[in-house]
């Protein structure tokens with residue numbers, strides 16, 4: 042085997058240098074990962090120097106270093122948050138017992154499936170976004186795209202580490218499969234459908250990082266509660282990076298709103314046709330994108346009633362995000378009032394945990410909406426952006442295929458079909474957004490449909506050359 046110095050080549054805090062078996066497994070997987078990155082990662086920018094942050098420790102106030110790096114040379118590392126001494130299981134029927142340092146045999150396939158499903162989303166998003174670099178609205182945004190991409194790559198490493206370190210041969214096979222499935226592939230698609238949707242314009246990218254990465258945040262938060270301690274520690278550290286991905290989404294949409302309001306002021310109109318003619322995104326169009334990506338991301342939490350979520354919780358495999366904020370951690374007696382098309386039903390709380398998680402996710406989604414709406418209000422406009430009803434355009438669960446409007450009103454199938462493109466982007470809307478996607482790569486310059494950010498990255502100015510294209 043090649044004499045790779047792992048502590049140098051792969052930053053880590055799992056003592057890789059002293060684990061020969063794990064090293065060998067990763068040595069075998071690493072070239073496959075790089076091949077995947079070259080073939081399925083960002084198209085065309087592999088020789089450009091990008092100003093990236095790299096995780097180099099789990100130190101709360103100095104976990105990352107910044108510097109110009111070519112993406113294939115990025116140091117994808119393996120980091121687990123520091124162990125909590127004598128950590129106990131925090132929920133479910135085994136609450137209070139010691140957390141698991143190894144995988145219990147009876148939960149092996151469940152844990153493997155959870156890790157594979159999480160792991161699958163990480164490279165999927167890189168694949169979905171691989172062409173966006175060609176139409177970046179600025180070098181600042183191009184850098185943020187690549188930052189998100191390399192970190193999703195690192196999240197893949199994080200899951201592959203768990204598969205290699207704790208699941209033996211089937212773990213190694215799953216690690217290979219994570220590179221063999223591809224987003225949107227007819228024969229071998231990614232596991233979850235949202236991760237097979239193309240992200241072919243930057244408005245979609247900002248919505249994706251706002252809604253879909255936030256689903257990631259909630260999945261990671263619930264896995265961070267897991268009794269399987271290595272999974273918990275891995276996810277806790279991934280959340281540190283995830284915050285930036287949602288920052289990219291929230292500020293990206295915020296900058297679109299800001300720019301649109303400027304154009305509305307210049308033109309003295311809120312007529313969508315005139316705003317589009319001026320090369321900006323009218324707010325009703327933005328609302329359609331929010332409806333599309335929010336409803337698509339809501340499906341990721343699974344069916345409202347789920348026996349899997351019940352047993353995962355009862356067994357300690359997967360908790361609720363921020364489990365400690367709840368009072369009842371066992372839930373054997375609790376009930377949940379679930380809205381269904383047939384009326385409100387009482388279901389055991391244990392079976393309704395996907396819905397509980399979806400509700401806390403939506404609360405988190407509201408934060409950005411409030412911010413954007415404040416800016417719209419200050420500019421003197423009556424329109425307010427809103428999240429769609431959780432019953433709108435659902436592909437799974439109690440509301441699957443129900444003709445419900447984004448406002449939550451059940452309408453006839455005929456009306457729903459006729460009005461659908463008032464609510465989600467039509468082909469013409471998408472074509473218009475695509476027509477805005479022109480590459481801007483002069484340092485400090487922005488495309489006409491988006492305002493500049495308030496500040497640059499890591500205290501650098503906005504007009505810093507964040508990507509040296511070559």
Ligand SMILES: [Fe+2]
Nearest residue numbers: 163193196257
């Ligand atoms: Fe991720």
Ligand SMILES: [Fe+2]
Nearest residue numbers: 254257283286
């Ligand atoms: Fe992410």
